[in-house]
Amino acid sequence: ENNMKFVDFENQVCLVTGAGSPTGIGFHTAKILGGLGGKIAIVATTDRIYERAEELKAEGIDAKGYIADLMEREQVKKLVAEVMEEFGQIDLLMNNAGVATFGAVWAVPPIEYEWIIDTNLKSHIYFMHEVIPVMMKQGTHCNIVNTCSAAVTFTSKSAAAYQASRFGALALAESVL
Numbered sequence: 001e002n003n004m005k006f007v008d009f010e011n012q013v014c015l016v017t018g019a020g021s022p023t024g025i026g027f028h029t030a031k032i033l034g035g036l037g038g039k040i041a042i043v044a045t046t047d048r049i050y051e052r053a054e055e056l057k058a059e060g061i062d063a064k065g066y067i068a069d070l071m072e073r074e075q076v077k078k079l080v081a082e083v084m085e086e087f088g089q090i091d092l093l094m095n096n097a098g099v100a101t102f103g104a105v106w107a108v109p110p111i112e113y114e115w116i117i118d119t120n121l122k123s124h125i126y127f128m129h130e131v132i133p134v135m136m137k138q139g140t141h142c143n144i145v146n147t148c149s150a151a152v153t154f155t156s157k158s159a160a161a162y163q164a165s166r167f168g169a170l171a172l173a174e175s176v177l
Helices: 025-035 047-056 073-087 110-138 162-174
Strands: 013-016 037-043 063-066 092-095 143-146
Touching: 013 025, 013 073, 025 037, 025 047, 025 092, 037 073, 037 162, 047 063, 047 073, 063 073, 073 110, 092 110, 110 143, 110 162
Parallel strands: 013 037, 013 092, 037 063, 092 143
Antiparallel strands: none
């Protein structure tokens, strides 16, 4: 039997945003990273994140849930400080938080566009702004993943705000290469 892991996150701290949904990408990614040995800090905007953390713990994963409004810069700053206090490092940031609304550009109220851009792009910026200096100070190999979506491979008249936010997340990720 081969017990070698293709990817090993042993003793690495993985911070995953947008992990509150039991069926979402963030939670399932956290489960995979934890299964590969990672210590998991998961974030959502509601207390359902504590249920997800308990599910991870039940699988033997070192995990803790955090609540924050990811569109509030000060809350992101505080959350990163709490993760550092709890775990002492951050080795992987997965910016996964995201929302969508659909409709033609002229049919979607501007407040919905703001909500989508704030959640899908600004939250990524806030986390990267706080986490990159931490990673640089650690001096270790670190990773940042910005969830984009297949929506960056096509355009649609009914998904302009969503696509703009996800294209922005892609460009943001590429800007730090």
